[in-house]
Amino acid sequence: MNIFDKFQLNNKTLFISGGSRGLGRSMALAIAEAGADVILTGRNKNSLEQTASEISQLGRKAYPIQADMSNPKECEKACKEALKITPNINILINNIGGRRESIPTEHMSINDWNKYMDLNLTHAVLCTKLIGGNMLSQGKGGRIINISSINAFQSIRGLNGRHYETAKAALVQFTKATAIDWAQYGITVNCICPGVFMTEPNIKWSKKEPEAMKNFLSKIPVKTTGDPDDLGPLAVYISSDSSKYMTGSVIVIDGGQTC
Numbered sequence: 001m002n003i004f005d006k007f008q009l010n011n012k013t014l015f016i017s018g019g020s021r022g023l024g025r026s027m028a029l030a031i032a033e034a035g036a037d038v039i040l041t042g043r044n045k046n047s048l049e050q051t052a053s054e055i056s057q058l059g060r061k062a063y064p065i066q067a068d069m070s071n072p073k074e075c076e077k078a079c080k081e082a083l084k085i086t087p088n089i090n091i092l093i094n095n096i097g098g099r100r101e102s103i104p105t106e107h108m109s110i111n112d113w114n115k116y117m118d119l120n121l122t123h124a125v126l127c128t129k130l131i132g133g134n135m136l137s138q139g140k141g142g143r144i145i146n147i148s149s150i151n152a153f154q155s156i157r158g159l160n161g162r163h164y165e166t167a168k169a170a171l172v173q174f175t176k177a178t179a180i181d182w183a184q185y186g187i188t189v190n191c192i193c194p195g196v197f198m199t200e201p202n203i204k205w206s207k208k209e210p211e212a213m214k215n216f217l218s219k220i221p222v223k224t225t226g227d228p229d230d231l232g233p234l235a236v237y238i239s240s241d242s243s244k245y246m247t248g249s250v251i252v253i254d255g256g257q258t259c
Contacts, residue, residue, distance in 0.1 A: 006242040010035035014239070015082050015089045015131050017041050017069045017123060018096035020048040022199035023147065023228050027093060029054060030232025031239055036091065037061040039082045043068050069096050070119035072126060079130035087138065091239045092131045093145045094124035094171075098201060099164040113163055120167030121174070128178060132187065141186025143239045146175045148193045150254050168193075172250055179248030188247035190238050195254025197226040221256035 014031050018024040019040030025047075032038050032055045040055075040062065042048035048064040055062035063085050067078035082089065097120040103112060124146055135142035152168040172191055179189040196202065196216055202225070206213040217223060234253060237243055252258055 007236055007240045008035050009091070009236070009239060012036040012090040012239070013039065013086055013088055014091040014093065015039045015079075015127070016093040016095055017075075017078075017127060019093075020044060020051045020064070022201075023194065023197060023231050024093070024095040025051050026228040026230075026232045027095065027235040029058070030229075030236050031091065032058045032060040032062070034236045034240070035060070036239070037063075037086075039063040039065065039085060039089070041065045041067045041069055041078050069123045069127075070115070072118055072122055075123050075126045076130065079127055082131065083134055087134060088140075089131055089134065089142075090140070091143045091145075092127060092135075093147065093235065094127050095147045096120075096123055097147065097149070097164075097168070099159075099161040102159055102161045105162050108163070116161070116163040117167050120164060121170050124171055125174065128174075128189075132178070132182070132189075135187050136182065136185055139185070142188075143243075144178070144187065144189040145235060145238050146171050146189070146191045148172050148175075148191050148250070150193050150195045150252060150258050152193055153258060175250065176248045183247050188238075188243065190243070190246060190248070191250045192231070192234060192238070193250060193252045193254070194231065195226060195252070195257045196220065197228055197231070199228060219257055220254070221259065224255065226253065226255060 014036045019028040020042030028038050037060050038055050052062035052064040065078045067074045069075045148171045149168040151165045152172045155165050175191040
């Protein structure tokens with residue numbers, strides 16, 4: 001067998017939350033290029049249809065579902081819709097998240113706290129319960145990838161919104177716990193923790209706060225931020241048979257920042 005054959009994802013189907021832009025788009029396109037069909041969710045209809053079109057151009061089937069996955073009811077509805085499209089979803093990537101608002105802890109309402117915990121943590125639990133639970137009932141194994149952050153391990157000085165660090169740290173432990181529970185069923189559960197990647201929100205932030213971005217870069221050994229396309233090959237590896245002996249792992253991709 002050619003070594004590259006181990007990375008093929010033919011006859012597989014990916015469900016990815018937030019798959020229309022940024023890191024999600026890069027992972028969705030990479031996994032499609034490796035041979036999988038893709039069910040992707042997103043809030044913005046235009047970007048969702050654009051990414052679905054790009055997946056189709058790769059010769060794969062694309063099923064866009066417009067949904068705000070940070071809303072538990074919409075999240076559950078999207079998962080059930082995906083399972084109606086096909087019950088044979090083999091790969092799940094829980095991708096959505098973000099700080100969104102830099103609210104100091106002393107000023108954060110419990111409603112805001114719950115809203116951002118839903119965004120960064122609850123959606124992953126719901127998708128794992130529904131899509132991952134279906135993998136269990138199918139009995140054919142599967143791959144689950146949770147997208148956390150290096151902020152699961154370290155906090156940034158001068159930046160508020162500590163719901164983000166809290167939820168991302170919890171997502172790491174949820175990954176490990178679920179990996180232990182489901183290993184016997186051939187379902188691997190792993191976690192990717194990106195550092196600073198130039199997604200649309202970070203591009204806007206860097207223009208608004210150039211000095212802060214300069215400070216960030218000074219702490220990254222490779223002296224540059226990550227490109228969303230850097231994440232695609234890693235997602236393909238974790239989704240493929242090449243990673244069948246890896247579960248409960250937390251993979252940092254940050255240019256050495258956490259070193």
